[in-house]
Amino acid sequence: MVEAIRAAGGVVWQPVPDGGVQVCLVHRPRYGDWTLPKGKLEAGEHALIAAAREVAEEADAQAVPQVRLPSARYRSEGRLKTVDYWSMRAVGTGGFQPDTEVDAVRWLDVDEAMALVSYPHDAEVLAAFAALPPVTTTMMLLRHGHAGARLTWSGPDAGRPLDARGWSEAYALAPLIELIRPVRLFSASPRRCVQTLDPAAAALGLPIEVSGDLDEPLAGQQSDECVLAAAGRLATLAAAGEPVAVCSQGKVIPGALERLAGRCGDYRTNKGGGWLLAFAGDQLLAADRL
16 A cells, blocks of 8 residues: 655735735746645654644745644645645744745735635635634643553642653643744643643743643532633633643543533543644634644
8 A cells, every 4th residue: 555645734824914914825846836835744743843844944934823724635646645734824934945846935815826826725725714713812722641540659649740651742742832832831730731831841931830720620529610610711811812832631621622612522632632722812713633
């Protein structure tokens, strides 16, 4: 079986004075086409990290991912190719690699971009972007990493630390957290939650703020109380309009996301996993599983 090609990229946008937005297209002389910036994943690379890297290398844009867009699937040189896309707000320049296939970059209104792109799948991704409500902020919502078995820990459960696997997960999460450029880091009270944010805190130079509103229920406490408290905390943080990263627990995250989304869904979250959330004010627009 021939292995499929995995790639990632973005609809990179920037605001313009009239209140609209422009998006970025790149020209590849080898193919004579105009397309969205994208590229193949490196070995072991997360697709979201690859998308931000490729946008920097091809479009010279530092960008913050926001909402997952439809993936494109097509044949490339006889192999199936899947390209994952995110909407990404440009926040600066830098990263262009002159040895890429790109020789020109253009910023255009969305309608102009849709008319210029060379492939129907790019136009479909741009149409999905154009249909999005304005995003005011993004958030990383994470579940703590692995921390051994509860029954093998003799101390208070809140003091149970990450194990070797959990630390590996924490270090893997750090570059994903950095992508949204958070200005604050929040953690539930347990030690394993705080430790999950430690690598990102060290890289960003940010303190970790502990909030009991993000904790699982204690003995005798109703789970709904904790879910409501966590959802309220997340909505308040989103309404502030600043990107943040939050680490909570497995019995809280699914219910909090259902409350924020206003609908049932599969929001179960693996240890060391999480979500990229996009908000308009305190309203959750999209939840992309990491």
